[in-house]
Amino acid sequence: MGLERADDAGVYKVTDDIAIIQTVDFFTPIVDDPYWFGQIAAANALSDVYAMGGVPKTAMNLVAFPLDDMDMSILREIMQGGLDKMKEADVVLVGGHSVKDKELKYGLSVTGFVHPDHIFTKNDLKDGDQLILTKPLGTGIINTAIKGGLASNEVIERITGIMAALNREAAEAMKSVSPTLSGNNSVHACTDITGFGLLGHLAEMVVDSGLxxxxxxxxxxxxxxxFKYAGMGLVPAGAKKNMEFREAMVEFSPSVDDLLKDILFDPQTSGGLLICVDKEKADELVDELRKRGVETRAIIGEVSSQYAERILVD
Amino acid sequence: MKEIDARGLACPGPVLQTKVAIEEESLRDIKIIVDNEAAKQNVCRFLESKGFEASAEEDRGNFYVMGKRGEDVSFQKAKEQKEEAEQKKIMVMVATDRLGHGNDELGLKLMISFITTLKEMGLELWRLVFVNNGVKLTIEGSKVLPVLGEYEKEGLHILVCGTCLTYFDLLDKKRVGETTNMLDIVTAMQLADKVINI
Structure with missing residues (x-):
């Protein structure tokens, strides 16, 4: 995969049957509980491999830790969370590296396998394709509310579970409706929703596609x-930056709520997959997601040649 | 007037500083200086969500956000109303006078303990509805009558199915709660955030 077009991870073809996918991601804590932070950071790092249709195999820990101000037991809990998530994903931890830093950070570098003819990239959209999203939006705004001490425990618990959920089942569902190893894949594109927000990532898919x-x-x-927190002004700076960057490509119909605009650009942590699937196969994919226990499986829009390289929010 | 200089802070920093300031003391006027459009928008939104009227002026790259609010009393009231509206509503529907299946004696003991422990839900407990055999818990001689009486005194709405009381011929033995009909029960279910069936 070249660097001309942004994609979720790097891919290197080893043989005609195997390519390796490599990706790395780490960040500062988003929830107070170290164990769950570890789980979320790991799920987030693994997600890029799933988004490309691959299977993660090995991982390495990346740790920045303020040794002088924090107890080592916190780090142990974070790493335990990460390890448990890797076990869930059948990923082997093969090493890692840690540095002393003022600010705590944790994440993984991940290596996965994929068949070279079965890679889901970001930009092979076809006219009429349906867009399916597999996790709800709002984690950036809610994380901001958590930092401000405004989120209820119930909300924290719920989004922690969502952020820590692997995108594995969603990826398996996607692969099962699109089993062809060459040519006729019914899933045409896929990415995972993270820092650029839904519209930011969608814009990357649309750019240069002609659609x-x-x-x-x-x-x-x-x-x-x-909506409640967005209405209180708890919108992270990233959402506004995402909006400024991609605003020109997006047209909002007058009925769209201003708060929703912020939410659509809200940077997500360990967000869901955005899958672009042939119209004929959309219902089958939704059904497959349901069978695999993926709670969110919303058809949120469609690809159209009517709006060349633009996104209309209706 | 309280003034906050929140320049150089990334969102939601300015909002959080504003939050601390208006929570510390009961302010009528507040001024927040920020240095970017996003922070201006967020601070305005926050002030409005807290009952202030917000306005902003730009001067050489700085934004001066002004917040004003009227009488504290009305604000307090609005806040209370809002909090009430935001309070979760739990409806508990009891359709039996025994908790669970199996031994009846144990079932009755568990039911007494269940009704007595329900108060731990606090203010979120919004409606307690008795239907079918459950209505027998509300009649003369019921072991949970004193507890239910307490709940009612504290303002909990207890609804008892009229059709069921009639069916068991217990209408005039009921000692607690309002007699109700299916429409009220269905409406309550619709309004509740959570319905727990026993």
Missing amino acids: GVRLLADKIPVLSET
Whole structure:
């Protein structure tokens, strides 16, 4: 995979049957509980491999830790969380590296396998494709509320579970409806929603494709409470930056709520997959997601040649 | 007037500083200086969500956000109303006078303990509804009558199915709660955030 077009991870073809996928991701704590922070950071790092249709195999820990100010037991808990998530994903931890730093950071470098003819990239959209999102939006805004001490325990618990959930089942569902190893894949593109927000990542898919997208505002799953916190001004700076960067590509219909605009650009932590699937196969994919226990499986819009390289939010 | 200089802070920093300031003391006027459009928008939104009228002026790259609010009393009231609206509503529907299946004696003991422990839900416990055999818990001689009486005194709405009381011929033995009908029960289910069936 070249560098001309942004994609989720690096891919290197080893043989005709195997390519390796490599990716790395780490960040500062988003929840107070160290164990769950470890789980979330690991799920987030593994996600890029799933988004490309690969299977993660090995990982290494990346740790920055303020040894002077924090107890080692915190680090142990974080790493335990990460390790448990790797076990869940059948990933082997093969090493790692840690440095002393003022600010705590944790994440993984991950290596996965994929068949070279079965890689899901970001930009092979086809006219009429349906867009399916597999986790609700709002984690950036809710994390901001958590930092401000404004989020209820119930909300914290719920989004922790969502952020720590692997995208594995969603990826398996995607592969099962698109089993062809060459040519006729019915899933045409996929990415995972993270720092650029839904519209930021969607814009990356649309750029240079010659096609556009129409999103249906009322079909987009949003975590309850997100609107409340967005209405209180708890929108992270990243959301505004994402908006400034991609605003020119997006057209909002007048009925779209201003708060929803922020939410659609809200940077997500360990967000869901955004899958672009042949219209004929969309229902089958939704059904497959349901069978595999993926709670959120919303058809949020469709690809259309009517809006060349633009996104309409209706 | 309280003034906060929140320049150089990334979102949600300015909002959080504003939050601390208005929580510390009961302010009528507040001024927050920020240095970017996003922070201006967020601070305005926050002030409005807290009952202030917000306005902003730009001067050489700085934004001066002004917040004003009227009488504290009305603000307090609005806040209370809002909190009440935001309070979770739990509806517990009891359709039996025994908890669980198996031994009846144990079932009755568990039911007494269940009703007595329900108060731990606190203010979120919003409706307690008795239907079918459950209505027998509300009649003369019921072991949980004193507890239910307490709940009612504390303002909990206890609803008892009228059709069921009639069926068992217990209408005039009921000692606690309001007699209700299916429409009220269904409406309550719709309004509740959570319905627990026993």
